[in-house]
Amino acid sequence: MLGEIGRGSTAVVHLAMDAAGREVAVKEILPEFAAEAEGRRRLAREIAVQSRIRSPYVARLLDGDVAAERPYLVMAHVPGTPLNDLVAAYGPFRGDRLLRLARRLALGLAAVHDAGVLHRDLAPGNVIVLGDRPTLIDFGIAHGAGADQITRRGMVVGTPAYLAPELIEGEPATAASDVFSWAATLACAATGRPPYGRGSLHGTCFRILRGEHDLDGIAGPLAGLLPLGLRRDPAARPSARWFAGALAEGSGAVTERGGVVAA
Structure with missing residues (x-):
């Protein structure tokens, strides 16, 4: 993790570096929502739909884990x-x-x-x-x-x-x-x-x-x-x-x- 780059009502987004040295964006569900089944279902749906899309003009999903203690998804970092x-x-x-x-x-x-x-x-x-x-x-x-x-x-x-x-x-x-x-x-x-x-x-x-x-x-x-x-x-x-x-x-x-x- 390199630092927070965004925060919403239900999640926080961190700039991070993966094992290959690439900058990525990690979206992590806030603890109060991670404790609720609905929060995890929403993240699972987000991962499911975004994983289908392939376009140079859409943020690319790389990974995610809904069952983790701190549920998250990982996207390619989009500069700009x-x-x-x-x-x-x-x-x-x-x-x-x-x-x-x-x-x-x-x-x-x-x-x-x-x-x-x-x-x-x-x-x-x-x-x-x-x-x-x-x-x-x-x-x-x-x-x-x-x-x-x-x-x-x-x-x-x-x-x-x-x-x-x-x-x-x-x-x-x-x-x-x-x-x-x-x-x-x-x-x-x-x-x-x-x-x-x-x-x-x-x-x-x-x-x-x-x-x-x-x-x-x-x-x-x-x-x-x-x-x-x-x-x-x-x-x-x-x-x-x-x-x-x-x-x-x-x-x-x-x-x-x-x-x-x-x-």
Whole structure:
């Protein structure tokens, strides 16, 4: 163990070095949650879903032990800065750098969905960026697609400002819900502000449900693409794989003015 690098309500993350001399991140459940069966079940689910995913844009799971006295999992250490901190310190992403970030994050999300997993908390705080290379982290509330999800109206699971409207209404998460969060996260990267504003949870959720997003100042291909990902109807949102293709260099899916030929 080299030192603590993060702490949440149920776990702490340490920077560590493994036997091969590689830097890794060790997520350890806090003692009060390790004593509960539910805490260990959640960690087991996180290990199970993250172990399925293979992508250069998703944090790689290396090891884990749910039965240990101090339950833990080990991931490859991801150097960089959380996207929200990066935007706050240096301002919005622009031009080709923004497009590369958007496409790579879409590829990472597509790999998550291809593995039959729903992330459920894609937000600027869960995207680590080095240069214009994003890495999606934190599968603490991820689920297998089709797995039972306990949801009800009024229960918010995830980062509220980036939640799809159907989740606020208590509907189960789907791949389309993650796509909505991808689009909202990229809107923040492109403008420097959450697309549904700041303020109270009630106000933010109200604007999400009304479809009142702020994309002012976004130019180029993303001006035409992000509104598709923020559509109110989840069935009308293209897939993460489609967005990755639309953002590929030379793709015919996006016109020079950012309009979309077909969705």
